Amino acid sequence: MPPAKRSRPRSPSPRPASPHPASPRPARPRPERAAPDAQRVAAVLAALAEHDPEPRCALEHASPFELLVATILSAQCTDARVNQTTPALFARYPDARALADAEQEDVEELVRSTGFFRNKAKNLRAMARRLVDAYGGAVPREMEALLTLPGVARKTANVVRGECFGLADGVVVDTHVGRLARRLGFTSQSDPVKVERELMELVPREQWIAFGHRLIRHGRAICNARKPACERCHLVDLCPRVDV
Numbered sequence: 359m360p361p362a363k364r365s366r367p368r369s370p371s372p373r374p375a376s377p378h379p380a381s382p383r384p385a386r387p388r389p390e391r392a393a394p395d396a397q398r399v400a401a402v403l404a405a406l407a408e409h410d411p412e413p414r415c416a417l418e419h420a421s422p423f424e425l426l427v428a429t430i431l432s433a434q435c436t437d438a439r440v441n442q443t444t445p446a447l448f449a450r451y452p453d454a455r456a457l458a459d460a461e462q463e464d465v466e467e468l469v470r471s472t473g474f475f476r477n478k479a480k481n482l483r484a485m486a487r488r489l490v491d492a493y494g495g496a497v498p499r500e501m502e503a504l505l506t507l508p509g510v511a512r513k514t515a516n517v518v519r520g521e522c523f524g525l526a527d528g529v530v531v532d533t534h535v536g537r538l539a540r541r542l543g544f545t546s547q548s549d550p551v552k553v554e555r556e557l558m559e560l561v562p563r564e565q566w567i568a569f570g571h572r573l574i575r576h577g578r579a580i581c582n583a584r585k586p587a588c589e590r591c592h593l594v595d596l597c598p599r600v601d602v
């Protein structure tokens with residue numbers, strides 16, 4: 359009878375401990391997150407105001423209705439593109455009644471270049487219809503009423519209330535405002551509603567509207583998403599440049 363083969367152990371024995379255990383890679387130093395103390399916040403607000411004394415909404419409009427339409431179109435689209443699109447749209451549909459009676463395909467054709475044009479055209483027509491049926495064709499000032507309009511969420515309602523009626527319920531938090539608020543160390547939140555809540559704590563109410571416009575303009579001109587131009591930024595001495 360042949361000798362029985364020696365079976366190999368099923369699991370390998372653990373490797374001997376290395377005399378040079380791998381040391382964890384040292385974490386990349388991150389900029390210190392500066393607490394948004396009141397003095398620094400005030401200095402940032404003052405610097406923003408000095409460089410942008412008369413901030414305005416970049417969406418061209420001549421009435422609350424036009425701003426409402428332009429803001430709905432601005433979702434996932436640049437303001438410049440919206441501004442190229444709205445003159446023809448407003449020439450054809452100058453008010454809520456005209457837009458409420460518009461054909462879907464005709465509106466789609468006019469807003470096609472802003473992207474998501476089918477949904478936007480549908481929302482615009484439904485929004486106009488509700489303005490006519492519930493508010494006599496006028497844009498309401500109340501937040502609750504604005505939020506009942508198709509295609510209108512809190513950000514759009516804030517834009518219209520702030521720009522057209524001088525009413526501030528909060529800070530408009532778009533992609534620029536959220537990014538800059540984080541870089542400036544004003545918030546660590548990424549959810550726009552939470553960012554807005556924290557900014558409302560930091561920024562005096564009378565500056566909410568202007569602050570939003572200023573951050574948007576600063577985000578476009580200098581502190582853009584991919585390559586912030588810190589070397590020519592007037593906030594450089596006040597900014598902890600979080601995650602930059």
Ligand code: SF4
Binds near residue numbers: 582
């Ligand atoms: S210093 Fe840099 S990161 Fe801070 S706001 Fe200016 S451009 Fe943005």
